[in-house]
Amino acid sequence: MTTTMPEFEDQELLRYSRQILLPEWDLEAQYRLKQSKVVLIGVGGLGTVSAQLLARAGVGELVLVDADTVDDSNLQRQVLFEPEDIGAPKAMVAAQKLQHTTPWLKVTARLERVDQASLQEIVQDCTLVLDGTDNFATRDLINRVCHAQGIPLISAAAIGMVGQLSYFPPEGPCYRCLFGESGIDDRSCAANGVLASTPQIMATLQAHHALLALGLNLSPLAGKLLLWDGMTGEQRLIRFSHDPDCVICGDTLGSPL
Numbered sequence: 001m002t003t004t005m006p007e008f009e010d011q012e013l014l015r016y017s018r019q020i021l022l023p024e025w026d027l028e029a030q031y032r033l034k035q036s037k038v039v040l041i042g043v044g045g046l047g048t049v050s051a052q053l054l055a056r057a058g059v060g061e062l063v064l065v066d067a068d069t070v071d072d073s074n075l076q077r078q079v080l081f082e083p084e085d086i087g088a089p090k091a092m093v094a095a096q097k098l099q100h101t102t103p104w105l106k107v108t109a110r111l112e113r114v115d116q117a118s119l120q121e122i123v124q125d126c127t128l129v130l131d132g133t134d135n136f137a138t139r140d141l142i143n144r145v146c147h148a149q150g151i152p153l154i155s156a157a158a159i160g161m162v163g164q165l166s167y168f169p170p171e172g173p174c175y176r177c178l179f180g181e182s183g184i185d186d187r188s189c190a191a192n193g194v195l196a197s198t199p200q201i202m203a204t205l206q207a208h209h210a211l212l213a214l215g216l217n218l219s220p221l222a223g224k225l226l227l228w229d230g231m232t233g234e235q236r237l238i239r240f241s242h243d244p245d246c247v248i249c250g251d252t253l254g255s256p257l
């Protein structure tokens, strides 16, 4: 292997010792994780869990993007928040908590609602984007910007007692290939409800696949949609392929005529 040997403080080596012990996860995987910058869009039921796992696992840099403030109704499932945080900006509270647990983590809070211009700037030099938002328009925008900038995207969704997850490589197949122009289920937790465990499960899977991608260059969910059903315990994988007519990553754009 030609990777430069990592420089870890003793405390980091101790912190990650159970991970480095794994036959599948060595010091070089830990180093790749430390070199990674992950942008999380949405610091709610999904984002609080995935951010916490990635920070604890040893991701070098996190950017947390959310314009909302903490509400009492969030505390049922958004694990980084406590009653004393009510009214404070979610991204800021989350960044402070993560920084406390992992002092060497570089973490930035962006208290803003993303649009195309801001998203292009936020994700421009990152390694991976995690989508934890709850509406199709934002998910579609994140997909477009990630594809245009060549950044992989892991998108998770949780509602009620069901969830879904997929990994979208920059070259596709992308979110639009999978869901089309009109999108899918656009219900929000605020309007339709969510069991506390659902976002935790989906965000844990999202963080797991982020670790696989960042540490091991593995993306077993590329071209597959994972569906989790909390009522039956069933988990299914649905394969999908590149849509040649996709306006984001399809052959009709970008290829010479």
Ligand SMILES: [Zn+2]
Pocket (backbone or CB within 6 Å): 172, 173, 174, 175, 176, 177, 178, 243, 246, 247, 248, 249, 250
């Ligand atoms: Zn596409």
